[in-house]
Amino acid sequence: MTDIKADSKLDTSGKCCPMPIVETNVAIKKINSGDILEIVATDPGTVTDIPAWCERTGHTLVESRTSEGGFQFYVKKG
Amino acid sequence: MKSLAIVVREDGYDKLLTPLAFAYLQGAEGTQVDLLFVNWAVKALTEEGAQGQVIQGEHADQDGWVRQQVEKAGLPPDIYDVIKALKATDNVNFYACSLAASIFGVNEDNLIPEASGIVGASWFLNEKAAKAEHCQYF
Numbered sequence: 001m002t003d004i005k006a007d008s009k010l011d012t013s014g015k016c017c018p019m020p021i022v023e024t025n026v027a028i029k030k031i032n033s034g035d036i037l038e039i040v041a042t043d044p045g046t047v048t049d050i051p052a053w054c055e056r057t058g059h060t061l062v063e064s065r066t067s068e069g070g071f072q073f074y075v076k077k078g
Numbered sequence: 079m080k081s082l083a084i085v086v087r088e089d090g091y092d093k094l095l096t097p098l099a100f101a102y103l104q105g106a107e108g109t110q111v112d113l114l115f116v117n118w119a120v121k122a123l124t125e126e127g128a129q130g131q132v133i134q135g136e137h138a139d140q141d142g143w144v145r146q147q148v149e150k151a152g153l154p155p156d157i158y159d160v161i162k163a164l165k166a167t168d169n170v171n172f173y174a175c176s177l178a179a180s181i182f183g184v185n186e187d188n189l190i191p192e193a194s195g196i197v198g199a200s201w202f203l204n205e206k207a208a209k210a211e212h213c214q215y216f
Contacts (some may be wrong), residue, residue: 012152018099019152022106057107 004063004074006038007031013070016043021053024075028059033077036062042070050075081110083202083210089118091131091157092144097216098160099153105167112171112206114199120178124188128158158190165192173197173206 010027012020020041027037039050047066050073054061058078065072082104086097101111121127133141145155154160164170172193174184179196189196207213 014150015152017151018103018106021103023152025106025108053107 004036004038006074007035009038009040011040012046013040013042015041017045017049020046021049024050024053028057028075028077031077035077037075037077039073039075040070041073044071046071046073079104079107079109079211081210081212082112083207083213084111084113085202085207085213085215086113086115086119086122087117088216089122089127089131090134091141092133092137093216094119094122094131094157095148095153095160097214098157098164100214101170102153102160102164102167105164105169108169110169110171111164112173112202112210114173114175114197114202114206116175116178116199118178118182120174120182120184122157122161123172123174123190123193124184125158125190126188127184128161128190129156131157161190161192173202175199175202 008031010023012023020043024039031037051061054075060076060078062074062076084097084101101113105111115123122131133144149155154163174189174193174196176196176198
């Protein structure tokens, strides 16, 4: 596992669909192209939603992690 | 997805949640979303109607619990506040069907300002639903 430095962090812990994707859309607009957004989530729907959202919207999913506490996604803004 | 049209027929707090959540998802992503409220659901486009939405039928006794779960999920627990949040994306339009408005007592005076107007179903079906990339009925 590489150490990724995020430029911004979004914690959606406890929230469920549609909020993680809604808030990710808002958060990505606030960072610059090339910056990395770390998204923390507990909604299992994000495991499919976030990678598919990256593909659709032109951003890059650098890495995703699953732990006991939930999920982490590192997204590089396109 | 560039555009999504949704026809909402079923009213009731729980039944409105799914079309509104789908519209919120897509609106936040930049999809143009147009919703037509028909039948009883048109009442949700009035302040009184939106705030008065409750869970009906066999799940009515779980209304309070569902609202708590909705709030926990991160959505505003009040339907009118959800509508306001969707409108704030600048990509979601709410329309009241003119027939439903006439039958169920919705007019320009009690229509919420977040709604784009009372429209004919023919206009919506031809100009919005038929031209949308995807159309859903709830």
